Amino acid sequence: EVQLVESGGDLVQPGGSLRLSCAASGFTFSSYAMNWVRQAPGKGLEWVSAISGGGASTSYADSVKGRFALSRDKSKDMLYLQMNSLRVEDTAVYYCARPIRGVYRGFDYWGQGTLVTVSS
């Protein structure tokens, strides 16, 4: 059974840093690209970042480019999102998601989400 479990969400002050983790199981992790999608309280979905199966290629939304860094550890089947220079508008539930195929062609498995709150 495919499972994605996020962790690391917390309350952090503006300008602070946080690292989110996503533990994957039930599938060959290195064979799939992975993504992060976030949802601010009461708002819609926003794509954040993607990483290729091998980890060599990453992409980011303009809203996080230069502040967030996505990486993966294939030995541990783990996905990491390093978030720096956090802003109030980064407050959201962050989901890791696996595409059904390719990188962006529909996410068929999602984690339960982890809440990041940026506030002073």
Place this chain on the structure above:
Amino acid sequence: QSALTQPASVSGSPGQSITISCTGTSSDVGGYNYVSWYQQHPGKAPKLMIYDVSNRPSGVSNRFSGSKSDNTASLTISGLQAEDEADYYCSSYTGSNTLVFGGGTKLTVL
């Protein structure tokens, strides 16, 4: 990376059909057949309903169908049921290694 345009809300009675539109540009919806649709119930993670414009993942009811014409994609739900009441989001690849979502549509089953 402007969000795709969806109606804020739609409604229908049980048994009826409804259609939710998702309008983008030639750089996203119109340029690629990589449109997806998600259903999200309150407090839950999104669920993939349609990918690649019109494909249903295994286990998704055939009451859900997707299509695209020019820069607008559509999700149609036929035989509306109470459990279909949820928020629905479209997404599209943008061609610059990014993905964009629609603003979401709240479906109310009357």
